[in-house]
Amino acid sequence: MDYRKTPYYRVGRASDLTGFDRILYRALEMLVPALSWTTLLGAIILSYRLPVYAAIFIIAFDLYWLFKTTYLSIHLRQNWTRLQRHLSFDWSEMLSRLRHEHLYHLVLLPFYKEDEVVLEKALQGLLDTRGDKKRMIVVVGGEERAGKEARERALRLKKRYEGAFGYFLVTTHPSDVLGEMPGKGSNISYMAEEVRKEVLDPERIPYAHVLVSAFDVDTVPYKDYFLVLAWHFLTAPKPFQSSFQPVPMYNNNIWEAPAFSRVVALSATFWQMVQQERPEKLATFSSHAVCFKTLYEMGYWQKNIVSEDSRIFWGAFLAHNGAYTVVPLSYPVSMDANLAPTFWETVRNVYKQQRRWTWGVENVPYILFGFIKNPAVPFWKKIRMSFVQVEGFWSLATNPLLIFLLGWLPVTLGGSAFNQTLLSYNLPIVTKYLMTAAMFGLLFSAIISWKMLPPPPAHVRRRNKIFMVAQWVLVPFTLIFFGSIPGLDAQTRMLFGKYMGFWVTPKHHVATRSKGGSIS
Amino acid sequence: MKAMPPMSRKVRFAYFIFFAVVFVVAIPVVSLYASGYRLGENFSLVKMGGVYVHTSQNGARLSLNTKVERVLSTFDRGFFIQNLKPGNYFITVSKEGFISWEKDIRVKEGLVTEISAFLLPRAIKLEALFEVGSATSTRSAEFRKIGELFASPDRTELSVATTSAKALSPLLTKDRPLVRFKTAVWKENGAVYASWKDSSSELPHFFCVALECKETIRVFESADPIGQVDFYPGRQDTLLIGVPQGIVAVGIDQTSPRYALPFYTRHDIDFRVQDNERVFIKEDGVIYEAII
Numbered sequence: 001m002d003y004r005k006t007p008y009y010r011v012g013r014a015s016d017l018t019g020f021d022r023i024l025y026r027a028l029e030m031l032v033p034a035l036s037w038t039t040l041l042g043a044i045i046l047s048y049r050l051p052v053y054a055a056i057f058i059i060a061f062d063l064y065w066l067f068k069t070t071y072l073s074i075h076l077r078q079n080w081t082r083l084q085r086h087l088s089f090d091w092s093e094m095l096s097r098l099r100h101e102h103l104y105h106l107v108l109l110p111f112y113k114e115d116e117v118v119l120e121k122a123l124q125g126l127l128d129t130r131g132d133k134k135r136m137i138v139v140v141g142g143e144e145r146a147g148k149e150a151r152e153r154a155l156r157l158k159k160r161y162e163g164a165f166g167y168f169l170v171t172t173h174p175s176d177v178l179g180e181m182p183g184k185g186s187n188i189s190y191m192a193e194e195v196r197k198e199v200l201d202p203e204r205i206p207y208a209h210v211l212v213s214a215f216d217v218d219t220v221p222y223k224d225y226f227l228v229l230a231w232h233f234l235t236a237p238k239p240f241q242s243s244f245q246p247v248p249m250y251n252n253n254i255w256e257a258p259a260f261s262r263v264v265a266l267s268a269t270f271w272q273m274v275q276q277e278r279p280e281k282l283a284t285f286s287s288h289a290v291c292f293k294t295l296y297e298m299g300y301w302q303k304n305i306v307s308e309d310s311r312i313f314w315g316a317f318l319a320h321n322g323a324y325t326v327v328p329l330s331y332p333v334s335m336d337a338n339l340a341p342t343f344w345e346t347v348r349n350v351y352k353q354q355r356r357w358t359w360g361v362e363n364v365p366y367i368l369f370g371f372i373k374n375p376a377v378p379f380w381k382k383i384r385m386s387f388v389q390v391e392g393f394w395s396l397a398t399n400p401l402l403i404f405l406l407g408w409l410p411v412t413l414g415g416s417a418f419n420q421t422l423l424s425y426n427l428p429i430v431t432k433y434l435m436t437a438a439m440f441g442l443l444f445s446a447i448i449s450w451k452m453l454p455p456p457p458a459h460v461r462r463r464n465k466i467f468m469v470a471q472w473v474l475v476p477f478t479l480i481f482f483g484s485i486p487g488l489d490a491q492t493r494m495l496f497g498k499y500m501g502f503w504v505t506p507k508h509h510v511a512t513r514s515k516g517g518s519i520s
Numbered sequence: 521m522k523a524m525p526p527m528s529r530k531v532r533f534a535y536f537i538f539f540a541v542v543f544v545v546a547i548p549v550v551s552l553y554a555s556g557y558r559l560g561e562n563f564s565l566v567k568m569g570g571v572y573v574h575t576s577q578n579g580a581r582l583s584l585n586t587k588v589e590r591v592l593s594t595f596d597r598g599f600f601i602q603n604l605k606p607g608n609y610f611i612t613v614s615k616e617g618f619i620s621w622e623k624d625i626r627v628k629e630g631l632v633t634e635i636s637a638f639l640l641p642r643a644i645k646l647e648a649l650f651e652v653g654s655a656t657s658t659r660s661a662e663f664r665k666i667g668e669l670f671a672s673p674d675r676t677e678l679s680v681a682t683t684s685a686k687a688l689s690p691l692l693t694k695d696r697p698l699v700r701f702k703t704a705v706w707k708e709n710g711a712v713y714a715s716w717k718d719s720s721s722e723l724p725h726f727f728c729v730a731l732e733c734k735e736t737i738r739v740f741e742s743a744d745p746i747g748q749v750d751f752y753p754g755r756q757d758t759l760l761i762g763v764p765q766g767i768v769a770v771g772i773d774q775t776s777p778r779y780a781l782p783f784y785t786r787h788d789i790d791f792r793v794q795d796n797e798r799v800f801i802k803e804d805g806v807i808y809e810a811i812i
Contacts, residue, residue: 059554060547067539067546074535075527082524089523231523277526328526416722420631420731422570422602426554 001376003318004299008373010315011366012181012304013499024372026497028365032390033495036397036488043406044413051414055427058407062434065403073441075277076270080448082330083247083273091227092130098234104166104210105226106137106195106292110187111217112504113146116153118217121252123161125220125334131227137167137199137210141191145175145182167199177303183502185308188214189300196296208240210292214301214309218336218507219287220252228331229289236327241320243313244289245282246329247272250337251454255464257337259471261350263478265337266449268357276328281388283363284313284326287333306502307360314367321376334454336507353505355486361393361494397487400479407431439475446472556630558603569627570602575613575637583612602632613637623775626730634725636757640769640781646801646808653805663807669792670802692749700796701756703772705749711741712749712761714772726757726773740770740780750793753812760791760799767791767801784810 003009011017014026046054109122119140126138140157142150154170162168173190180186192212200210211233213221229244236242250257250265257265275282284290286309298316301308317324338353340346367389371382411424418424446469453468493500552565560566573582580592582599590599599613606629614620618639625633650656650663657667692698694713697706702718715736716723723733740746740761747762757772766785771778784791790802791810799810 055554056547056551059551063543063546063550067543071535071539075532078527082526085524094523235523278532279526280529330524330526419722420634422556422568422630422632423554425570425572425600425602425632430550430554 001321001374003321003370003374004297004315006373008369009319010299010302010304011369012302013362014365014497016304021369025365025369028368029362029497030495031368032361032364032393032397033491035390035394036491037495039394039398040401040406043402044409047406047409048413051410051418052421052423054410054414055418055423058402058410058427059430059434061399061402062407062431062438065399066434066438069438069441072274073444075274076448077444079247079273079277079330080451082276083332086228086329086331087222089224091224091231095227095231095234098231100230100234102209103230103233104135104137104205105131105229106139106192106210106212108139108141108188108191108212108214109217109219110141110184110191111146111150111154112143113150114217114507116157118507119153119157120160122215122217122219123157127161127164128223129221129226130224131230133164134166136165136226137169137195138165139169139171139191139195141171141173141187141194143173143175143182143187167195169195169198180303181305181501183306183308183504184216185301185305185311185502186303188308189303192292192295192300196292200292207293207296208291211244211289212292212295213287213289215287215333216335218252220334221246222332222334225331225333228329232327232329233291238323238325240291240294241316241324242290242294243284243316243324243326244329245272245276245284245326246287246289246331246333247276248286249332249334249452251334251452252336253339254337254453255456255460257339258343258346259467260474260478260482261338261346262468263471263474264350264354264482266445266452267475267478267483269452270445270448273330276330279326279328280384282326282328283310285309287335288312288326290316305362306356306500307362310360310363311366314363314370318367318370318374318377321374322378322381338505340506349506350482351486352503354482355490356500356503356505358393358396358487358490359494359500361487361491362499364389364393393487393491397484397491400476400484401488403431403435404476404480442472442475556602566605567629568602569604569606569629570600570632571604571609571611571625571627572601572632572634573599573611573613573637574635575599575639577613577615577618577637577639580613580615580618580637580639583614584609586610586612600632611635613639615639617642619781621779622777623773624777625775628731631731633731635773635775636726636755636771638752638755638758638769638771638779638781640783641812644784645811646784647811649800649807649809651806652802657807666792666794666800666807669794669800670790670807698750700751703756705739705751705759707746707749710743710746712739712746712759712770713737714739714759724757726771729774737772737774739772740768748791750791751796753793753797753799760793762789762791764788 014022014029017025107126111119140154142154151172158168158170171191171194173187200207211229225246232244233239249269254262272285288309298319302311302315305311313326338346338350340349368386371377371386408428410418411427414424450469556568557565558568575592575598578592578594581588582590589601604627606627609625609627611625612620612622618641621637621639623635625635627633657663692707694706694708697704699717702716704715704717706713713736716727727733727737739759742763744764749759749761752758752760752769759770760783761768761770764787766789767783769781769783784801786803792800794800801808801810
């Protein structure tokens with residue numbers, strides 16, 4: 001079965017389908033949000049009606065959280081070791097043992113209204129990497145709806161930088177294209193097609209020789225990124241059935257971002273690092289890479305959804321009947337932590353960004369529907385991946401709320417009969433001990449985050465370095481307000497069919513902020 | 521030199537199985553422990569009970585059956601003792617400078633007996649404020665207000681804004697009891713009664729003995745006339761009761777031994793409690809404030 005030829009391959013929402021397919025898809029869209037809300041409301045009702053069972057559930061849940069965080073921290077520690085080793089390798093020497101001179105690197109840098117400084121930083125970041133820049137094709141892709149000034153900005157940069165790279169293109173994605181949702185997916189698909197028409201085909205560059213890195217405009221790859229990518233591509237068992245995932249670190253402005261923004265960003269990095277140790281559970285996220293041949297065969301990124309970064313993987317997975325993987329590079333790219341000119345703007349932006357990321361729940365119905373429609377994917381693979389995806393989004397939205405807020409519910413709602421029991425007295429004590437034990441993992445996170453920090457700028461005060469460790473006490477707060485709540489927000493919108501559009505995270509250069517210095 | 525691969529699936533699976541097994545074992549163990557089960561002789565499961573003693577006296581000592589178990593620290597709001605075999609226990613809460621508080625309690629399996637300790641200072645200091653009828657008594661609004669408290673028997677508080685008695689001033693009768701903290705208190709036939717007035721909420725623990733609760737309790741009785749009755753400042757489970765010999769502090773809680781502790785021992789005195797904070801004593805025409 002060639003799943004790409006089915007009408008399901010590019011489905012973005014239930015209304016793209018008809019008949020029973022539409023009903024089924026809609027039901028699958030509602031699955032995860034319904035599970036999340038049932039869990040939360042069920043905890044409240046259970047605490048009132050059957051407080052003893054609710055108390056035991058909460059104890060079980062706290063134990064689950066403790067063991068899960070411990071289990072995942074083992075993965076984190078392993079990937080940290082791997083990351084450090086990969087950072088220490090001489091990749092040039094490693095790559096020299098393989099035939100690699102035929103490869104090109106195509107870097108896609110989509111932008112909207114970002115400052116020229118932000119764009120220039122990205123381009124300079126490319127120049128600072130090792131490797132032959134003459135085999136690098138750089139595309140800076142703007143949006144027509146951003147206005148003429150945006151295009152002129154890109155053209156100025158082209159004038160300055162095109163000599164440094166093999167090829168330098170500036171594209172402008174037309175607005176109001178039928179069937180497209182304005183956003184990164186539609187823009188980078190347009191950019192890729194323009195490169196194919198303007199460079200690859202005229203220059204007769206084989207698609208199989210081009211590695212595409214789909215970056216954000218603030219992505220700054222580490223020194224050997226392109227060598228690491230090439231090495232993994234050349235040594236992958238099935239390079240044309242693989243995507244390649246670096247570790248996103250939000251180090252560009254980590255010293256300037258407020259503490260809660262740093263914690264949220266680092267938490268995302270840690271999650272990616274954990275997933276890099278579990279490649280069978282890994283999907284592409286944010287900046288990622290894939291061979292152009294594969295990309296072209298996939299029809300590029302999906303243009304009618306928000307989470308194009310993970311959808312490219314799931315589409316490829318279904319198209320290859322389950323024989324498609326993500327190769328973890330365990331090598332970093334640096335990006336911006338959320339930082340706006342004012343504190344409250346940063347709060348708002350972090351919330352909206354997290355909500356957009358957790359809108360990745362839109363992939364769950366796509367995956368489950370695809371598993372139903374594509375019998376060629378192995379059965380146990382379907383079961384395992386379905387469970388991983390559903391559990392992942394469910395736990396993101398519910399776990400922090402259950403643990404940090406609902407532990408006291410049976411005591412409050414359980415009534416005097418329950419409140420006279422030893423169980424009601426011990427519930428907060430047991431919860432406290434288990435959560436304290438789980439928090440020990442934060443110590444490890446604090447150590448790793450400290451080691452991951454880039455050297456501080458000269459203006460950074462000594463106390464900010466202490467904040468870099470102390471900030472981890474914010475985890476319970478960030479897990480709820482920048483984890484659970486935006487997750488529930490996104491899922492509830494999905495539940496009621498209020499589909500989200502793409503929201504561009506504003507990138508601010510530090511110099512454009514109204515006040516200098518850090519605001520931790 | 522080779523790129524380091526991810527952790528092998530075998531190793532990850534081994535970790536997963538380990539944690540899964542520990543998780544499955546831990547749930548019943550922790551749940552049973554939290555419910556009061558302990559390992560008894562011959563590995564049998566024994567269900568224990570507990571006691572919670574409310575007190576906020578920093579440095580107070582709790583003794584169970586004369587053995588000192590705990591000293592209250594700054595952040596504690598009470599003593600929680602578990603791992604108690606079901607049965608009777610004699611609790612003492614003591615602190616230097618205070619009259620020790622003692623109760624016989626019954627601990628039941630799987631349950632926590634809740635009780636509030638009351639520590640009364642051994643010696644109440646009095647600060648003289650003014651003489652009744654003197655110029656000083658009317659000089660300040662505060663003294664006038666205090667004087668008005670004593671203006672009529674059984675009247676506990678008057679509004680400053682009006683000189684006439686509020687229509688709803690309590691008379692400490694069953695029809696017009698003193699109501700504070702949802703508890704009504706009145707005198708009747710030589711006894712003092714307390715009744716819980718909020719049917720929508722659960723009875724507080726001091727209306728219960730060995731987890732059996734009553735809505736109305738006879739708190740105190742005396743062959744001698746009973747004078748003023750009010751709540752001890754800051755407490756909802758202890759009353760101050762005027763008797764011919766002075767003022768006694770009496771707990772509503774009927775758990776034995778019931779206490780009637782001497783608050784201030786003098787004949788022919790009267791007292792009032794203002795704003796649930798201050799106690800004023802009238803003795804020989806002079807108004808004093810009791811410094812608690």
